[in-house]
Amino acid sequence: MKQFAKHMIATALLSTAVIATPAVAEQKIGIVDVQAIFQAMPQAAEISESINAEFKDQIEEVTQLQRDVQFFSERLQRDAATMSEAEKNELQQKIITAREQYTAKGQPLQQTIQRRSNEERNKLLGLIKQSIDNVAAQGNYDLILNANAASFAKPDLDVSAQVLDSVSKLN
Known part of the structure; x- marks a missing residue:
């Protein structure tokens, strides 16, 4: 009885595979590399430039704070032996203040830039x-x-060039 059930299941699976094969063969399938298209688009480079221009002043301010922290830290390391205790404390306080400002301004700016980039x-x-x-x-x-979803695809299935041409006509 078990043998008969196994033969019935095998027959059912085989007949399903035989019936499904012609249906798959009739489908027209294409592959597209979205990442390559995105990188090839001139608009992608423009995004970075426009965001940098949009946040230019804030980026410069945060960069200056970062330079200040680095300058004060290097100065403290270099000149600590010849500095008085008051000068060391003053320089350490400058470092702490600059780091706090950098953190307070840098992190929100980075999040804002990331959000705009994603948009x-x-x-x-x-x-x-x-x-x-x-x-x-x-x-x-x-x-x-998507090309990343396929392990293998024949090159003649790739429609990325057609999609890139089409997307360039949209703008």
Whole structure:
């Protein structure tokens, strides 16, 4: 009886595989490398430049605070032997104050820049998604996979160039 059940299950699996194979063969599949498209887009480089320009003054202020901390620390190490105790305390207080200011201004600025970068990145990824949809519709693709999701794909399945061309026309 067990043998008969095993044969029935094997027959069912085999017939399912035979029936499913032609359905898969009829699908048109494409592969797209979203990361490569993102990096090839001229807008991606512009994002970094525009964000740096937007936060230029704040970045310079935080950078100056960082330089101050480094300068005061190096001076304390270098000249500690010849400094009076009052001078050492004053310099240590300057270091502490500069570090506190750096922390208070640097961390929120970094978070703000990260948030803005993500917003701009998401806009570009939306354009890429729209372009993938356009290429899929024009080429009658049933499925387009991200290249990172596929272990192997024939080069003729790659539609990244078409998507890049399409996304450049959107702007």
